[in-house]
Amino acid sequence: MTLHLQEGKQIELNSSKPFAVVAITKHGVELARHLHATFQQTDLFYMSKFEQGDEDQRRIQLFEGNVRMLLPALFSSYKGIIVIISLGAVVRMIAPLLKDKKTDPAVVVIDDKGKHVISVLSGHLGGANELTRELADHLKATPVITTASDVQQTIPVDLFGQKFGWVWESSEKLTPVSAAVVNEEPVAIIQESGERNWWNYKKPLPNSLTVYKTFDEAIAAKPNAALIISHRILTEKEEELLQNGVLYRPKVIVLGIGCNRGTSMEEIEAVILSTLEELRFSVKSVKDVCSITLKQDEAGILALAQKYQWPFTCYSPEQLNSVKIKNPSDTVYKFTGAYGVSEPAALLHSGADSLILTKKKSGNVTLSVALITHS
Incomplete structure (x- = not known):
């Protein structure tokens, strides 16, 4: 099936997989076909002029027209989009589609030769950083990730405990608390429940992050920010730490x-x-x-x-x-x-x-x- 992309025409996709791979060049298509064959959770889209005859059998979607008109449908249909197009072109094409980091899909860019895999959008919440590492490892390429907490190997505040199922009480303070963590300001951690093996790096916990046994100790330390893991409804005094803090709810x-x-x-x-x-x-x-x-x-x-x-x-x-x-x-x-x-x-x-x-x-x-x- 070939999609005919036209200005102003809405495209509806019946996506069965969480990720889409898109290519528009000869070398990009070869790389995309390789990824599609080895990553089972991907749907593949490329220009019809590179048709090879097995597209229907492999459920590959062909398209005619400007790829820019395909992206809105991909944004609303997929968890992540892997684009084998130049970074600058991708940035210009996705700019009008951006809404919020909590809802935008992950976007990863790969160069035509498969030498670099770049996390472009929704690195943490959308999973682009993790997808970048996985793709780079598979392609023996260089992963390019610029998220501060990943580079510094510290706690990613917006993802903290996510693999265990922890959820935020509120996302209001995610940004300022994240800034405190990556800027190595004094941050208090108080954990009353939930999984304890949340530090994933081989190096010790940074000196700027201090685990306190009690709320009283943490409040007395007057930290710049706080990460609290508890199933309890906090007291009014304990909530002082939430003036610049994030409260995580572990599933316990x-x-x-x-x-x-x-x-x-x-x-x-x-x-x-x-x-x-x-x-x-x-x-x-x-x-x-x-x-x-x-x-x-x-x-x-x-x-x-x-x-x-x-x-x-x-x-x-x-x-x-x-x-x-x-x-x-x-x-x-x-x-x-x-x-x-x-x-x-x-x-x-x-x-x-x-x-x-x-x-x-x-x-x-x-x-x-x-x-x-x-x-």
């Missing part, structure tokens, strides 16, 4: 749920949100919900899990009975085959020795809360 909360058949999502949700508020825990730190296999088709729980994008795991009665709980119930056993549901499910799934909330009964819902700990 496990919710064990039991409910009567047909309980609505709204009722289950209300119990969870009110309980987390009582515990002063953030809903953003919920990792999973779990229950018994009898509830694997429970519409209310399934709808809740889908709404919050929480994995939903169910355990058999035998698995739940393998966990020791304080108050086993003969009544629950009579109906489910397990001596408890929410308590053993939360313990089993979290690997915790004890529960933060043993069991709360509210209306048609029973809820237990556990925390995943990381050494």
Whole structure:
């Protein structure tokens, strides 16, 4: 199939892969075909005058016209775009398409000979830096990455903990805190929960980054910025550090749920949100919900899990009975085959020795809360 690019005409693409490769020269097309054959997660686009006859078989898209008119469709359809065109031309073509670093796709430029791979756009959040390294390694080329935190081998504030699933409470202070980190200003790190193996470099943590055991110690140090990793709702005093700080929410909360058949999502949700508020825990730190296999088709729980994008795991009665709980119930056993549901499910799934909330009964819902700990 050949796309005919015309000024002012909107192009709709049915992209099946996360990345697009684009080429407009003879040597660029050869390099692009090589990448397309070896990187399975790419769709390939090149000019029809370089057609080789196997494009339909390999699902390669040909186009006629100015490649500039193809880029808007690629921007809206792909996670990343690999362009084998000169850097200056790419910068001019993508300039009108730029919106926000949180939504713009990764853009990587490769020269015609495959000697340099350049991270151009969305290096961190969009993954262009990582893609650049991967492509350069494959092509035996030189990666060109200019992001300060990558060059200095320090914490990338906007990506900190992302590989573990951490999320920001707010992105408001990402830019000033990032500046403090790369400029080697005093930055406090306070971690109450979440994965501990976040320092990925062989060198020691820079002297400008100090890990404090308590908020009081960090506040007393008067740092220029702060990185806080916690599942808790902070106190007013602790929030002083957020004047120039970023709060990360690690995924450490496990919710064990039991409910009567047909309980609505709204009722289950209300119990969870009110309980987390009582515990002063953030809903953003919920990792999973779990229950018994009898509830694997429970519409209310399934709808809740889908709404919050929480994995939903169910355990058999035998698995739940393998966990020791304080108050086993003969009544629950009579109906489910397990001596408890929410308590053993939360313990089993979290690997915790004890529960933060043993069991709360509210209306048609029973809820237990556990925390995943990381050494």
